[in-house]
Amino acid sequence: MNTHPCKIISPDNLLASFEAAIKENSANELAATSGERHKRSVGQWSKFWGNGRTLNITFVNAEPEALRKQIEGIIRQWEPSTNLTFTFDQKLNGDIRIKTGAQTNESYVGTDATLAPADEPTLSLLVDPQNVDFEWTILHEFGHALGLQHEHLHPKANIPWDRPKVYDYYKTNYQWTEEQVYYNLFTLFPTADFMQGPYDKESIMHYVVPNELTFGDWEVPRNTRISKLDRRNMRKAYPKPNTTP
Template sequence: MNTHPCKVISPDNLMASFEVAIKENPANELTLTSGGRHKRSVGQWSKFWGNGRSLNITFVNAEPETLRKQIEGIIRQWEPSTNLTFTFDQALNGDIRIKTGAQTNESYVGTDATLAPTDQPTLSLFVGPQDNDFEWTILHEFGHALGLQHEHLHPKANIPWDKPKVYDYYKAHYQWTKEQVDYNLFTLLPTVDFMQGPYDKESIMHYVVTNELTIGDWEVPRNTRISKLDRRNMRKAYPKANTTP
């Protein structure tokens, strides 16, 4: 099961979320085409950072340097698949601010982090370095921080959830409300999305799905590594300059 499931932090103001995303990266604006005309669609937009940008990552807590370096090493697994530069400079403001020892694993998605108060974390970790879930949880949460959504919400996932059991399970184990379960497990992403590719059961962004919470024989084990499609999506969101002469 999801030992420590992730909750995406939803912005309070959707218009503000849209505006900061477009200001940061105009390519985030998704359009609907009708009769050859493009129509702005607030409610459907991506949240990727500006291409070629430097993202500074800081820590809210006074963790040991060894722990910070461990987290940094895990996060840098994403870097080769982007055109971004990751810096870890505590003397500067953090674009992404990490809190360890939190009550839950959660993150803002991409540019939504700019909406958080500057003294508050934008990515929180419940798991610690002694936890077997430590590395994959950080990879998952930082995928959100780079702008990726949950893969089990892909519009073509077609997961045969046994919804009453799912509601009961998350209420009993994590005290999630029905609305929180709906938002994090059942509300599929819009189909109009330039990032949309094949559904990826191996994505690091996918929840664990067990047979006990689905109808029939259907499950997804814990994915512990960034998948090939995850990297392809990152390269699509943050394309590197073509160096071919």
């Protein structure tokens, strides 16, 4: 069995999440559908950081410098596709606070991290460098930290899930409740959502889809690299001046 699937950390207060997103980057509101704010559901506005800003990334534990450098190197794979500057500076209380040696792999999505208490991590890693899942897990979690959602929840994903088998599988292997499975696997984002790019089976933000959990011959293997469309989405979210995505 592989590493436990990632669960994003969702703030309880949706209005606070919305307001934090707009305060940081007014373009986040453009993605929101019309309607009363209290009717909005998660994912109906984007949560990208202010374009052009510096993102301070810190660690909450006293892990070895070599491990920090390794994590930093992996995270920096995202940087060229953004118009952000990543800094790793222990003197600052980071915008993104990484905890290694955690019980799970999880992250807030983009600006939701601003709602976390200042002394708590915003991105947690269970994986260590000995783990075969180390690199892709960090790429995936940091994709969330930059504002990307789960690709298998893309409105056009159309995954032929065999739902009873999915509930069984996640209960047996990960002790997930039906509500957790429903939320993390079946709750698609609305079509009027943030990116409007095509669905991408190769996205680093996609869950593994085992063939035995779908009807027909349909699966998604473990994606281990940032895909071309992941990079295009990132360039759309954080456009560089005088370039087209």
